[in-house]
Amino acid sequence: MEIQKVCILGAGNLGSRVALQSAISGYQVTVYDIDPNAFENAKKTMSKILYQLEKEGIVTKEDSTDSMNRIHFTLDVQEAVNEADIINESVLEDVEIKQKVWTQFGEIAPEKTIFTTNTSYLLPSMFASFTGRPEKFCALHFHDVFYSRVVDIMPHLGTDPTLIPLLEEFGKSLNQVPVLVKKENHGYIFNSMLMAFVGAAGKLLTNDVANISDIDKSWMVNFHMPMGPFGILDSVGLDTAWHVTRNMPDKSSQAFAALLKTYIDAGKLGEKSGEGFYSYPKPSYRDADFLR
Ligand SMILES: NC(=O)c1ccc[n+]([C@@H]2O[C@H](COP(=O)([O-])OP(=O)(O)OC[C@H]3O[C@@H](n4cnc5c(N)ncnc54)[C@H](O)[C@@H]3O)[C@@H](O)[C@H]2O)c1
Structure with a gap:
């Protein structure tokens, strides 16, 4: 399966970073949040990061403009997930909110969509059944994305093992170093x-x-x-x-x-x-x- 469209749930601190790196890496990105103010803050965060990356010669001004043009912000759940190949969820670190979000997106996401969570400390098995597709669900946990570039891949017992190499490749394409957490562990590695x-x-x-x-x-x-x-x-x-x-x-x-x-x-x-x-x-x- 080839990943082309990335959907980010939650435009906060981490969601905006994963979204930006996905766009820099050439993916089409939709960012969903329930709070329109989060988009304004996300755009500010993104331009600060791009400014720094330009200063360091990592991206050009043109790359920055192209990347921002690949990101679409939306408050509409259906628009967020249309044709998404992968979702990375970065909503608040709250079990009930995450369970609600996964129930919602489990019902409307296309069948092909892979589901990943960026939770820092919770476990994917707490949400797997809410997604309606536990075999396509795995933790994909980023750190700071730009400065700290390790991405944890942590399946739950019901994750389809063929998902792991795909997520490893996806992580590498986002300029991250993937590491596999072989069994569920609070706080990854x-x-x-x-x-x-x-x-x-x-x-x-x-x-x-x-x-x-x-x-x-x-x-x-x-x-x-x-x-x-x-x-x-x-x-x-x-x-x-x-x-x-x-x-x-x-x-x-x-x-x-x-x-x-x-x-x-x-x-x-x-x-x-x-x-x-x-x-x-x-x-x-x-x-x-x-x-x-
Ligand atoms: N901050 C970090 O260093 C860090 C690192 C790795 C992973 N994480 C994880 O990423 C997730 C987000 O953390 P953060 O620091 O970005 O938090 P944050 O508070 O900056 O952002 C959370 C966003 O989720 C949105 N949100 C809340 N309910 C929502 C809903 N129902 N649907 C869609 N969006 C909703 C909020 O409006 C907010 O914009 C958490 O699970 C956290 O553990 C954080």
């Missing part, structure tokens, strides 16, 4: 490791072993990294981190989730809101003397 890492940092903080900047410095200096665990959490979004952490039953995760909630309640969501553990756009960990 990288996020599993990342959660253990930021969880350990959270435990050091909530147990008052060290403060935020010293924890980050330890990591940054020893591993020559541009940011530490709290800088990473700010870039992921403290709301996203809280959604994941609050579902972990152990005491340390619960204590860290409670701390994250105090930031969220104060409107501090990390980089996207201008403040989290650090203040943006110039967080102190980027200061020249932070590591002195």
